[in-house]
Ligand SMILES: Nc1ncnc2c1ncn2[C@@H]1O[C@H](COP(=O)(O)OP(=O)(O)OP(=O)(O)O)[C@@H](O)[C@H]1O
């Protein structure tokens with residue numbers, strides 16, 4: 001599904017990713033943990049193709065293709081989805097309008113016919129239900145005045161409707177209350193179908209109680225410094241990151 | 250967004266640019282009293298109207314073109330313009346669409362204004378203005394049944410002389426300003442509307458303007474009178490073919506809302522804005538004003554995306570107690586377009602209310618200025634105004650300016666003003682692109698969201714059109 005080799009990237013002239021390697025197979029769930037500022041969000045943005053994020057070395061192959069050669073929207077259309085750590089607001093543009101336009105664009109690029117309004121509405125309502133947000137939220141401006149947790153759940157709605165192949169969730173669990181955490185976990189688990197892959201960036205082992213990862217990685221200083229199974233997350237919870245950083249040094 | 254992306258998108262051709270090949274009866278360039286006599290005589294006007302025009306002309310000769318607006322252009326040579334043009338084989342005026350020059354109809358077709366279709370569409374009556382002569386009017390009968398008069402003003406001069414004489418110039422006096430005086434002297438044609446007492450006009454009234462003759466100034470004159478307790482909604486839409494020389498358009502629109510009447514006047518303006526370097530394009534210097542009597546309401550809604558230079562301030566004189574004035578505006582400028590637009594709300598009566606919602610969008614190297622005056626007279630007890638003035642910048646080479654003037658001579662009057670300036674942010678674009686939308690679609694969606702409060706005020710079918718128009722106007726400007 002995804003193969004990252006020796007990835008180096010810089011933002012505003014600052015080197016952030018420094019030789020990152022990661023391989024993700026179809027249907028796998030990978031958790032990425034690591035200290036603040038280590039480059040986790042940067043990785044997500046580099047994969048999603050955020051303008052201004054410059055790749056200085058290395059390669060990323062996505063489903064056999066050179067991901068880095070694709071435009072931002074092409075990546076999205078080919079199934080790369082990033083749930084943002086800090087979702088932005090688009091005042092005046094209704095969630096519904098935004099979702100419909102996105103779904104249409106993605107479907108069109110795949111050669112699928114646009115969904116008729118009734119089918120789309122049905123799916124949008126289901127997604128709201130799964131994310132435990134009232135259907136009214138579809139009429140509100142994109143993230144406009146949403147609470148932190150509501151914004152995160154709104155990301156889940158988008159993910160469900162766009163049916164991506166590779167889901168990157170950047171701290172979707174941060175700022176969620178305990179019930180909402182379960183809602184998000186349930187949403188993610190419902191999307192697991194043996195083919196779709198997930199990268200969960202998180203600071204909390206708790207999320208992994210609900211979504212069982214196949215692999216856990218620690219990102220520090222712009223590289224993966226340790227990989228393991230879910231027991232690694234438990235170790236980290238207990239011991240923090242200092243011992244790893246010491247080991248790496 | 251990056252400048253490269255913006256640049257790469259500049260250069261969308263104006264899709265309404267073509268010239269119709271129709272023989273026309275055009276006066277040589279130049280303006281003097283004889284020209285005015287010629288125009289008046291051509292139209293078989295009564296003596297009083299000729300005198301009215303001449304008086305306006307004499308006033309105009311003593312005036313100078315205003316320079317206070319935030320626009321910059323070389324002086325117009327008024328003697329290089331021609332002041333009369335009419336399609337030749339239209340002299341007697343067609344009685345029905347069948348009599349209309351097929352080529353003319355094809356012209357409208359290209360602009361997406363199929364009259365035939367519109368006849369069938371939800372009751373829109375169309376008074377199409379081709380250059381200086383009205384060539385097609387539909388739905389006259391249905392309107393006549395309701396007692397509504399909707400006809401070219403040149404015809405109204407003959408058929409309803411008392412009404413025209415009573416109200417022409419009653420809202421915008423002949424010497425009101427330089428461009429209004431010029432219009433009064435040489436106005437070509439335009440629409441006249443009269444809604445009798447207590448009548449709700451049974452359909453939207455709509456006029457399409459079109460400028461077709463090279464170097465021909467266009468001087469429309471519109472007069473709408475809504476008698477006591479009547480309602481009318483009027484829509485004006487414009488587009489013009491591509492031109493290398495700048496064309497002057499100095500229209501005058503007068504609205505009279507008598508006691509308890511309602512007038513809604515909507516404009517979608519899409520005139521040729523000039524090319525990416527600012528060459529060509531329409532100069533649009535318009536005077537639009539309405540007088541609102543007791544308990545009446547005048548509402549201006551405008552979506553302006555065209556013209557090289559726009560100078561336009563649809564205004565309301567709230568003369569009667571409890572009268573209401575509204576101004577909803579979207580003004581989009583791109584490339585080298587310049588717009589100085591806004592409104593005047595003159596509160597004379599007690600408990601008068603006005604609302605101003607202005608949305609300015611600047612892209613490319615354009616300049617967009619909002620200029621608004623709110624005046625509270627000493628008699629205007631309990632008067633209120635609310636003004637919201639939002640600017641949206643796309644790219645970093647454009648400019649937005651806001652010039653609010655507030656003159657309150659009544660301590661009890663309330664004037665509220667809010668202004669914001671925002672940019673289409675890179676983060677918003679990134680979010681959209683990450684969800685599969687291309688930059689162009691993303692910007693047009695964001696801009697449409699920004700304009701929502703104004704689009705809501707447009708008649709339904711035109712709200713959709715206005716959205717599309719913004720999309721077309723933004724193509725080639727953003728990324
Ligand atoms: N636009 C930018 N300009 C300068 N520095 C940046 C920019 N974006 C990110 N950085 C820096 O890059 C580093 C990595 O940031 P990133 O957001 O990837 O960290 P993170 O691992 O996601 O942290 P957190 O756990 O706090 O979310 C940080 O030091 C951050 O300050």
Ligand SMILES: [Mg+2]
Nearest residue numbers: 040041042085
């Ligand atoms: Mg982060």
